[in-house]
Amino acid sequence: MSEQIKEYPGTSLRESDFAEGRVIHNEWKPNARYAWDAGVAIGRYLHELKKGRLIGVRCDECGRLVIPPRVFCEWCFLPMDDWEYLPDTGTVNTFSLCYVTWDMQYLTEPQIPAVIDIDGTSPYVGIMHMLGEVDPSDVKIGMKVQAVWKPAEEREGSILDIKYFKPV
Amino acid sequence: MSRSVAIVGIGYTSFRPLSPEVSYKELMYEAAVKAYHDAGVDPRSDVESLVTVAEDFLEGTSIFDEYVPDQLGGILKPNVTIPGDGIHGLATAYMQIASGLFDIVAVEAHSKASNVLTLPYVTAYAMDPVLNRPLAANPVFIAGMEMTRYLWASDATREQCAAVVAKNKRNALYNPAAAYPADLSVEDVLNADWLSYPLTDNDASYHADGAIVLVLAADDVARSLSNAPIWIRGIGWCNDAFSLETRAWGRAIYAEEAGKMAYRMAGIRNPMEEIDFAEIDDTYSYKELQHLEALGFCPLGQAGYLAEEGATDVGGILPVNVSGGSLGCGHLLDASGLRAVAMAVMQLRGEAGPRQLTDVETGLAFGWRGVPTTSGAAVVLGK
């Protein structure tokens, strides 16, 4: 039947239709604000970040050592409380050179988000963070990196207590 | 016809105003562990599909579906999120089994209402953005307007509505999981501060955090897993007009239609005679009455008398919200319906402890999605 339909519905507007008042519209901000309970695992993660340390947790059943920590092994569905400190070094698993921010502002110098496999964890276990102190054209998958921490007095118990990871 | 489907496992956390000791994932995990233990199943090897009930803006996360599989044992399995009442989630699990696709399905719903700092704003964000939201009114006004029309159109009085509150909060005294048990008089309810006339603060349920997981299984699988499978005899759901300008203000049409569908399937002709007890949405006091009428337990406009005469008390002919309902247990957002189902299953199994009813064979649970919706779902459960 699609071949028989001549006119499909749907009225296309231009941005100028709004700016120049040709189309009736209104705006609203949802004011949706939250305080999410960090709970056991992420609570501990944040406390340790404030101390300048990365911590993971191991499953006694399958032996996986993971970060970010969780209180259960998603593969074995068993509780985990075998906490282990991890080095703040790792390997770039993948990365991007991003020239736009989350709200689509353009950047001349790219942000470099990466998945960093943390040393000492099981294969393919990492976290997302930023790379810094590196020329964008030098970033490679497989590159060894280390966390650059904020000074202790500025740390708040946040993933941002690590400023970025830099090549080692 | 379809395969029969039973609930073979239930797990829930206690319901409470705050839950800072666990994250939402940990809350869900606890309920899941309990449900799988109760059902005697291993989620990794036995559960074939999972259904979660959630809404993005109640979680503070877009695409909350991302965050559900791990703590339910569901990774690399079929999972789906139903933005509906818990009983819509239950219906989804039911259909997945009845279609022949799966034998064992788990359904989960939870509330971290305490984590939503601006809940009235979030609820207002559910209103029509052009016609209604610009009024910038606390959306509880919709319940106030509905109650006014209901009281006008029915024989019910504010006192009878208050009797519902007193009953449900008193019932909650016998439920260790309830967040808001109280021994209130009708006068206490009537004399509370106004919320949105004719509603007082005590006519409305307060929020609670909590999680519920149910395990469903087909036919013989259910019988092999459980000595006391609780069968889903009938299930139904319906939306009335969403628009504030075209909905039926005095009547809960969504409940009438959802009930009809569930009763048709369960072969129920006279609900008052064939159903032994009910766990029915009581987000607001008048809602229990409005829903009782809609679900066919009495003629339209007459439910107030049931409350006044004690017919819906624990010792009455139709005990309603013996668990304490949302008024007593705390309102669990969209998990409220699944809480009602879990409580009904406990009654049918004879595991309701100090609030156990005698000789119950058939129970009804009904959930409503709250203002500003006209969305409800009903399930008839039987031994």
Place this chain on the structure above:
Amino acid sequence: MRMRNVKRKVAVVGAGMTRFVRRAQETAPELAFEATRMALDSCELDVEQIDAVVHGTAPDAFDGVHMKGEYLSDGSGGWRKPYMRCYVGGGTGVFTPIHGWYQVASGLFDICLVVCEEKMSSCQPHPQGAFLTIFDHTTERPLGPNLLWIFAMEMNRYMHTYGLKKEDIALVSVKNKRNAADHPCSLLGDANITLEDVLNSEVLAWPVQRLDVSPVSDGAVALVLAAEHVARRITNKPVWIEGVGWNLDTTYWTNRDLCYPRYVENAARMAYDMAGITEPRKQIHIAEPYDPFDYKELHHLEGLMLFDRGKAPEATALGITQRDGDLPVCPSGGLLGVGNPIAAAGLMKVAELFWQLRGEAGARQVPGQPRRGVAQAWGDLMQVGAVIVMGA
């Protein structure tokens, strides 16, 4: 598998869609109405004859309405009917007809409407603001991530693992945007686009460039599903839903290798088992894999087991996936060409199979009377596979 217990056959008997546009004047319920009305008209049914309605739509932050399934209920034909929304992120568009399938297959209903709608233009200043909030609120959102990051990182991992170049991948964008030139609803169809156009487009998040990406769009699509005994009365050309499958991988996307979508493979295996497909490369004649970014089509063709891992780019270069190739892929023009109103875009793929398998796709019709097709969508944090197999 336990699929042996599936007893009832379900068919698609009608379809409708709006144009996909950058900014629609219609409200979200009006868009849904337009598509639904067309779907009903296409099979000459009245809304009174519909037993149940299912709706699919992605983040509420796009349309800008909390509980937006409720808001969309009347426009989807849900008035005083059993109505239920389902939601698996970007996979929603292909999952929604699956949600409709089991409503009918369970025996509860005979005729079910399936409606998907998205109005992304409501989200200001840009839908990327909503995408920020798909990331973990505590461990990831403080970094200020956007959706391009994860696509770019997944694409980079895919290219690195299989030694692929940008030009191997950009061919997908060229093919789909050219195919879309024949689609009357398309937003970015372009019969004359070249590989150079894609390779020279602005870099957004290397390796992702502007023309590697599908456009933000508004639109709606609707299907009518019917049980076998009813379907044959409604139409003499029902298109059967032969297999359904879906699957969700772990939330911890930084704890797995992104080079291969194992969740798509799982979903495909489930759907193929149900459809009795043992050799997908021979038994499937047409594919509509999810292509919000060009590399995703390749990734998904591999997950669907239609090509070996890392080999879909080669097949694309050989023209196998062209509309007149051995395995036409995204003959609709896909998300890259027709547009990407998330859930509606996924359902558009299923509608395309419906039209193709009935021989009604007009200028887009693939030659040789295809008998069986597969549509697939993907979503969440690179996590969801939803797969549907349809046969004439």
Place this chain on the structure above:
Amino acid sequence: MAILNKVDKLHEAIAWQGDIPIQSRYTAGIAGERFFREIKDNARIVGTVCEECDLVYVPARMFCERCFAELDEWVEMPSHGSVFTYTILFRDLDGEPLEEPAVLAYVKLGDGDGGLVHYLGDVDPEDVEIGMEVEAVFKDAAERRGSILDIAYFRPFAF
């Protein structure tokens, strides 16, 4: 086995704060465009008619939710009608007490099927009742933007 330990000291409990930082822009739609233009330009309320269902939709809609017909027959409605239901609201969106309780009502216009949800003004809340006749108070033409707020409120009305 469930969780082995939980946060058991309040000072160790962390609540991470954030929001969904978007704003939304809504078109009035195909029917809404004309509906609000009439309010803005002419201080007039219009509806659409479904012949099949014998219904008048106010606010105007492009489709009948019952029979799913596309509606293109427009009618002008009176800007007065009667209170179908109402409430006296005591809380604002933050959940705090309103300085002055607000009366909100669903006003059915004319003897039609539809109407508008809006504030009532120029009335003692105690005097409001179902069936009360009220009329729309439009803002001055210069202040009207094509919004439901172009009507300031409804107030008691005597024929």
